[in-house]
Amino acid sequence: MAATASACPVVGTTNDVLPPNHPEVDLTKDGQTCPVVGAKTDHHHNLHKHPSVAIDNSLSPPVATECPVLKNVVNEPKSKAMDDEVCPVIGPATTVLPPDHPDTAAAKEGDVCPVTKATVGHHKNKVHSHPSVHGADKGAVCPVAGVSA
Template identity: 75%
Template sequence: MTTATACPVIGSTNDVLPPNHPEIDLAKDGQTCPVVGATTDHHHNLHKHPSVPVESPTATECPALKNVVQQPKSQAMDDAICPVVGTATTVLPPDHPDTTEAKEGDVCPVTKASVEHHKQKVHTHPSLQAASDVAVCPVTGQHGLAHA
């Protein structure tokens, strides 16, 4: 059994696109996701969602994801269900722009997510000021984070 790796941008360990995701050729580099603005360059591990009748097209309604966030590893990573991408850590990446001054209607410059559905749901990453290049991320457990 393989272990899912965390996305380097949002920390998500989910590798299945939402059922309502627009068609995109994941094997072709240089494309930009119309939903979150991510490029296909580092998303070759993603898969299309199986064809299922969907009551609601949001990830929060997926029965599989609701179970995933109850797993000990997800809880240790402080995972929650993002309505767009599914399971994701609620801790922002260390190089994420400051969100303390964000206002209603603002959009994340990284993922294009709106402030409205992330307000008081995401947290600042712990400081990496003293971290070495081979440190282990305290949030996702990824190895080799280089500090700024």
């Protein structure tokens, strides 16, 4: 986790390290789509491979919530300000949806996010609507991510 990592504008993660079990992908080539979350390589040249670790897949699928580094990251002041939690797939991410995210009130348990492939069932009561930014001035600071518009 780089100290200068910026928040992803879609899911709010500041994690720039792929999970150790992530499929191989050449991050230098634009136009590829992640088979896990549907992200495009065009916007992810800042990502890095996870250092090699032994994973015993016979016990249970590896999840980011078990990573000792990521457990500590969510206790950092910036993570607390962004209301971060550890997602088992992408690591630390804000629980606040982007301001332009479609309304999830009518979403059903099995529905899938068209942007990230996340299922509603895994995120029900864990993610929240973004505070209104309607009428915000150019250059205003996001109340969640703390970045300028």
